Amino acid sequence: MLISFEGIDGSGKSTQARRLYQYLKDMGYRVSLYRDPGSTELAESIRELLLRYHMDPTTELLLFEAARSSLVWEKVFPDLKEGKIVLLDRFIDSTTAYQGYGREINLGTVRILNHIATRGRKPDITFLFNLPLELAHRRIESRTRFEEGNYLRKVRDGYILIAHEERERIVMLDASRGEEEIFEDILRTLRERLSLPL
Numbered sequence: 199m200l201i202s203f204e205g206i207d208g209s210g211k212s213t214q215a216r217r218l219y220q221y222l223k224d225m226g227y228r229v230s231l232y233r234d235p236g237s238t239e240l241a242e243s244i245r246e247l248l249l250r251y252h253m254d255p256t257t258e259l260l261l262f263e264a265a266r267s268s269l270v271w272e273k274v275f276p277d278l279k280e281g282k283i284v285l286l287d288r289f290i291d292s293t294t295a296y297q298g299y300g301r302e303i304n305l306g307t308v309r310i311l312n313h314i315a316t317r318g319r320k321p322d323i324t325f326l327f328n329l330p331l332e333l334a335h336r337r338i339e340s341r342t343r344f345e346e347g348n349y350l351r352k353v354r355d356g357y358i359l360i361a362h363e364e365r366e367r368i369v370m371l372d373a374s375r376g377e378e379e380i381f382e383d384i385l386r387t388l389r390e391r392l393s394l395p396l
């Protein structure tokens with residue numbers, strides 16, 4: 199089972215992903231948590247390049263997809279084969295939102311590259327942490343170059359459009375609520391949608 203966590207920086211997705219990871223582990227599930235881009239030696243190196251250099255949107259897109267391909271091939275597929283639950287802190291929808299809607303790269307191109315990098319494997323469920331921009335800005339201490347003003351607005355709006363297009367996969371969460379309430383929501387959703395006995 200593949201579960202991804204999506205949203206703009208400061209939306210609380212990484213906190214909830216770590217929390218679910220711990221919870222599932224305590225319940226006796228075999229589970230792994232990875233961050234995209236990252237989590238393999240190669241993908242972590244690509245992540246450093248992405249954060250260090252300014253580059254044109256297409257180069258950026260290809261590097262994100264290369265990092266994802268490495269993560270999927272080296273970690274995600276072997277884990278799924280072993281029957282593990284795999285949690286992903288960001289995945290394909292980040293690229294659609296940030297490079298597609300944010301940098302305005304053709305959405306069809308992004309879709310094809312997402313498909314190539316993942317060999318077509320989509321998450322079984324995606325949690326989208328939806329947060330008003332003003333709240334996100336307040337929560338973020340050090341912003342990366344991916345999280346600047348107007349750009350971030352396009353990314354957030356993009357995420358909402360993606361969620362409307364894939365309602366059966368993407369569950370939008372109101373991320374302005376407290377940590378506890380959001381976590382309960384996630385558990386309830388997993389019980390209902392995936393019949394996980396949690």
Ligand code: TMP
Nearest residue numbers: 234235262288289292293296342344345
């Ligand atoms: P992270 O700090 O949440 O792991 O992500 C690093 C930055 O990379 C974050 O600002 C979002 C951005 N990003 C993209 O622009 N495209 C992508 O495909 C992914 C996965 C992340």
